[in-house]
Amino acid sequence: MRRAAWAGLYALPVAFLAIFFFHPLLNILGYSLAPQGQVDLSVLLSLANSDYYRQTLSFTLWQAALSTFFTLLLALPSAYVLARYQFRGRNALLSVAALPFILPTVIVAVGFQTLLGDRGLLNEALAALLGLETGPLRLERSLPLILIAHVFYNYGLAVRLLTSYGASLSVRYEEAARTLGLGTWGVWRRVTWPLLRPALSGVALLVFIFNMTSFGVIVILGGVRFATLEVQIFYQAVSLFNLSSAAALSLVQMGLASLAFGLYGRWQRTAFPIQTQSEALLRRPSGWGARSAIGGIVIFVVLGVSAPLLALVWRSLSWRGAFSLRHYLSLLEGETRALAVPIGVGVTNSLILAAVAVFLALMLGLLAAHMLKRGWRWLDGLFMLPLATSAVTLGLGYTLSFDQPPLNLRGSWVVLPILHALVALPFVVRTVLPALRAIPPNMLAAAATLGSGPMTRWWRIERPLTTRAISISALFAFTVSLGEFGASLFVVRPNLPTLPIMIYRLLGQPSRESYGQALALSVILLLLCALAFFFMERLRRASGSGF
Amino acid sequence: MKFLSIFVLVLSLSLSAQGQERVVTLITHDSFNVSEDVLQAFEQESGYRVEILRLGDAGLLVNQAILSRNNPLGDVLFGVDNTFLSRALKADIFLPYESPLLAEVDPIHLLPDETRVTPIDYGDVCLNYDIAALEALGLKAPQSLADLTQEAYRGLLVAMNPATSSPGLAFLLTTVSVFGTEGDYTYLDYWADLVANDVLIVDDWETAYFGHFSAISEDGDRPLVVSYASSPPFSLDDEGQPTTASVTAPGTCFRQVEYAAMLRGTDNEEGAQQLIDFMLSRAFQEDLPMQMYVFPVRRDAVLPAEFAEFATVAEEPAMLSAEAIDQGREDWINAWLEVIVRR
Numbered sequence: 095m096r097r098a099a100w101a102g103l104y105a106l107p108v109a110f111l112a113i114f115f116f117h118p119l120l121n122i123l124g125y126s127l128a129p130q131g132q133v134d135l136s137v138l139l140s141l142a143n144s145d146y147y148r149q150t151l152s153f154t155l156w157q158a159a160l161s162t163f164f165t166l167l168l169a170l171p172s173a174y175v176l177a178r179y180q181f182r183g184r185n186a187l188l189s190v191a192a193l194p195f196i197l198p199t200v201i202v203a204v205g206f207q208t209l210l211g212d213r214g215l216l217n218e219a220l221a222a223l224l225g226l227e228t229g230p231l232r233l234e235r236s237l238p239l240i241l242i243a244h245v246f247y248n249y250g251l252a253v254r255l256l257t258s259y260g261a262s263l264s265v266r267y268e269e270a271a272r273t274l275g276l277g278t279w280g281v282w283r284r285v286t287w288p289l290l291r292p293a294l295s296g297v298a299l300l301v302f303i304f305n306m307t308s309f310g311v312i313v314i315l316g317g318v319r320f321a322t323l324e325v326q327i328f329y330q331a332v333s334l335f336n337l338s339s340a341a342a343l344s345l346v347q348m349g350l351a352s353l354a355f356g357l358y359g360r361w362q363r364t365a366f367p368i369q370t371q372s373e374a375l376l377r378r379p380s381g382w383g384a385r386s387a388i389g390g391i392v393i394f395v396v397l398g399v400s401a402p403l404l405a406l407v408w409r410s411l412s413w414r415g416a417f418s419l420r421h422y423l424s425l426l427e428g429e430t431r432a433l434a435v436p437i438g439v440g441v442t443n444s445l446i447l448a449a450v451a452v453f454l455a456l457m458l459g460l461l462a463a464h465m466l467k468r469g470w471r472w473l474d475g476l477f478m479l480p481l482a483t484s485a486v487t488l489g490l491g492y493t494l495s496f497d498q499p500p501l502n503l504r505g506s507w508v509v510l511p512i513l514h515a516l517v518a519l520p521f522v523v524r525t526v527l528p529a530l531r532a533i534p535p536n537m538l539a540a541a542a543t544l545g546s547g548p549m550t551r552w553w554r555i556e557r558p559l560t561t562r563a564i565s566i567s568a569l570f571a572f573t574v575s576l577g578e579f580g581a582s583l584f585v586v587r588p589n590l591p592t593l594p595i596m597i598y599r600l601l602g603q604p605s606r607e608s609y610g611q612a613l614a615l616s617v618i619l620l621l622l623c624a625l626a627f628f629f630m631e632r633l634r635r636a637s638g639s640g641f
Numbered sequence: 642m643k644f645l646s647i648f649v650l651v652l653s654l655s656l657s658a659q660g661q662e663r664v665v666t667l668i669t670h671d672s673f674n675v676s677e678d679v680l681q682a683f684e685q686e687s688g689y690r691v692e693i694l695r696l697g698d699a700g701l702l703v704n705q706a707i708l709s710r711n712n713p714l715g716d717v718l719f720g721v722d723n724t725f726l727s728r729a730l731k732a733d734i735f736l737p738y739e740s741p742l743l744a745e746v747d748p749i750h751l752l753p754d755e756t757r758v759t760p761i762d763y764g765d766v767c768l769n770y771d772i773a774a775l776e777a778l779g780l781k782a783p784q785s786l787a788d789l790t791q792e793a794y795r796g797l798l799v800a801m802n803p804a805t806s807s808p809g810l811a812f813l814l815t816t817v818s819v820f821g822t823e824g825d826y827t828y829l830d831y832w833a834d835l836v837a838n839d840v841l842i843v844d845d846w847e848t849a850y851f852g853h854f855s856a857i858s859e860d861g862d863r864p865l866v867v868s869y870a871s872s873p874p875f876s877l878d879d880e881g882q883p884t885t886a887s888v889t890a891p892g893t894c895f896r897q898v899e900y901a902a903m904l905r906g907t908d909n910e911e912g913a914q915q916l917i918d919f920m921l922s923r924a925f926q927e928d929l930p931m932q933m934y935v936f937p938v939r940r941d942a943v944l945p946a947e948f949a950e951f952a953t954v955a956e957e958p959a960m961l962s963a964e965a966i967d968q969g970r971e972d973w974i975n976a977w978l979e980v981i982v983r984r
Contacts, residue, residue: 150982320982333802431671434694588695602844602845604847604858
């Protein structure tokens, strides 16, 4: 194929980003800096001068810092052990720990509500145990519950990143230090900790970003009284109809996120200088201490991950204290008051939208990865940007855009898969690019010499060698689309709701029936995501690649 | 691209399965209800199928209608009330329509020089209480807003977020009108005291009334709720006596009028107008009280017996002019949020 044709194909992902990412963000910029068409900084200045927004900002950072602190507090010892010892089920344990990270926020929120809420399972059990009328826990709409959910979310990610980094550190440094006469504490303080510190700050930064932009968890578990920036943007735009304030807040959010991601990028370039050892050098645990540490971690992970999910499943299967399929059967009943479409239709729509999103994300992601491999390296950061943009900011941007010709898409269903594909795009590029780069260049060169064009080379060499990476990213894009909440909430049309939106709507209804339906739907969504995750992990295990 | 076009095809097929029918779409709030037979009679008579989209509470309804004005979500909007009206009028999302049935409407509900909205019902937003629960606590019903900040009423009230809920906003406006925005003790001081007295704030009226109000909800533990003076007829026990009552003392209620309007950008003006006429018909107006807990605006509408007996009208509802509401609303809500949100 001609060079020009390639350029045309490469233009697709770039144009996609320009139209569906930068254009809405520029609209936000416009709204916040020039609400009436002329430059007017008064909205931004009034935000800066308002105690309330300063408090919102500090609460946002404070809860993110606390969440990050507790996540690392739990993840560090786990990773320390997992990076050292090999034992049966170690890989499975790492998989289980990472499961929460791909779960939709609505599921996590509902799971913790059913486990720790005012009428949650734990409260009921405690009440029965202590002979009280109502449970003693009052965690609903409280900071601790938000923190617990955030830790649940990020613990596995942190453990995984820290473990793979820790396992790559050679034990030889430590052994050398020991030979030179340092004690256990000395080795930790003088060798292990300095080696670990940069990785730790990188992971901390990443977890911090995720907590800072957390939306679903806070909006469902916290309510009006816990407004982070992200939640405040939503309230300002959708509840108060104060678009210029919302836009100004988004600008602050974008600024913070880019700052954090800039730092993260810098760390990523500098943090992995020492990689001298493969995981093969993991030791077998010997002695009572190591075994009980491993046992403790296994129990903690299995219990921690499964408790809220089991509570959710349990609650979805019970009605007035007895086992019942009632909630699931009621999903089939057709019309519900709160939803414009029968639930079955909603589920089907959600799956179709997810399929379209996967298709878009793959097509654009593969083109982008190909382009980046061919030396357009400077564009690398560009395709990572959607990752640094909060969901609500994107949603707001879409709200301010696409309602006028030539791109009058707001009334159309395509806007959701486009949005979801945009969110999934960085992951697709990040997964496919290393696989493409791993293909020996001379293999492609040989094929070219033998007369095959780029398309043939792609089809006969690159595609088969990257199938696994492509499948993993397809599954990931699928879970992203199925679970996306914050941005979808802005652009969704009531007659075409997605699964998380339906769950959120049903949760907001006061009747027990609706709540039961929300639980049953959450379980269905959970099963879909868990299934996708299972296949992803199998593929990943087989290919041996990291996150 | 082939896949994409197949998807498009499947999706558009699944969406337009009932494309041949004549449909008129009503966007409204979650509290909208109409008797099946009343609606069916209209559908048969007019030949339109009415599709009802409930979009959350009244505030969200209006905002969503404005945000999607270039791609309207429906043909008719029902449920914008005098507290949110100016926002919708300013955004100019409605088309003028003067129903011939306006002649039957009590003139006090008509807006002078405004043909874009049609009044449908009204009600007074007042405190409601669980009669038995207050008795068990040895408490009398509160007789003023100030009572609610007393220790005795600690943790008893559930109210709504005025940003999302129109009765919630109405209650906020009551406090504004009673305590004022300036002086030693403003409405914000009052709300700070309410928060200190453990008021529960939820996003919408349905959640408050059906989810937390002890007289109505199995799970409810709050014997006081912000609701309507017309709510008690819906809480009758087996002997036909109400289990709840409303406080209608002067300075505790706010009058709300709900309007219907045709959405700008509709491609079905005729259907929209017929639907609005239907809402002013006697059949719909007499169905209203037992379906939505409100009073009809039509003078000749006959009230159901239990409604006539137990529903009340506020003695002196708090008054704020439409202009004052329009100018103050956003600031009051924002200031309210600042008081409510945990520091």
